[in-house]
Amino acid sequence: MKLDGIPYIHFMVEVGHGKNRGLIAACEACDSNDAPSQGGCFAVPIKKDDQFFPVYRFDFSIYKGNGTFVEVDGKRSTWTGLAISVALEKGAPEHIVLASLASIPGEDLTNVPRSLLQSFLKVNGEGLDWPVFRKMPRRLPLPYIGQLDHPDFNGRLRELQLIDPRSLDKFLDTFGIALIGCEHEGTLVKLEMVDA
């Protein structure tokens, strides 16, 4: 599995009502008459059997405080991290754990043993409290109903909820890690022909 083929964790907003409910990307929400004015949640594409994919990726930046970020060439830098889906306890539903914050361009992930990744996490041990997501309770998979063209938006998506609601705040406080989701989904807008 190459990095390019790994689905993203996206930051999305639920819109519509009744049978017309769906998700749009947060970057579309400010221009939507149907979207709430603030806040979103992370969501991921799922397999047809409603199970998570084995690995997801996400973009993040490093927040230094006071409105400043780690920059390269005067622009906020973005890195890509990896998250894996695991069952943290035997027989438990699958969870998504932020597993690696290193960018691995072109790395073949097929041969990384899942047991090695799970032991590395030490979720219930003395290791770092990695943010762990589960499927948002009492929510069904939703279609993407926005205007962007992204391969992850072809099927249904599952909204995610942190098991520890404060874990991403702690991550931000400790490491300055600001999860973005997919940084470039907004650049994939469908092009429309216009009169010259």
Added chain:
Amino acid sequence: MGYYTQSSKSNALTWALRNPRSRTTACILELNIDNTAYNKLKIRILDDKSASKLRQQIRASGMTKTYRANVDVLTGPLQSDPSVEQQKFESPASQALLNSPLTRRNVI
């Protein structure tokens, strides 16, 4: 219409980074409001059930961007993640409090 705050700074920062209007100026503004002054405001608190019902009414009426509850502050679970609390300050009185010395405003 209103001024929106929420209890999760990571969610707020991600929102700012994903919003085309603020992605290059994203930051976290922390507000510490004097409890006594805050409690003098007319506050409507929504639980999961009442927030969901109100949300459906607003969407069905097409007033997502214009709805006002005729209170100073409307507070309840964030629609996209009920574990996060959101506040909407929607009156001149609440705006005055946010801009007064009774509220400490710090970019963190």
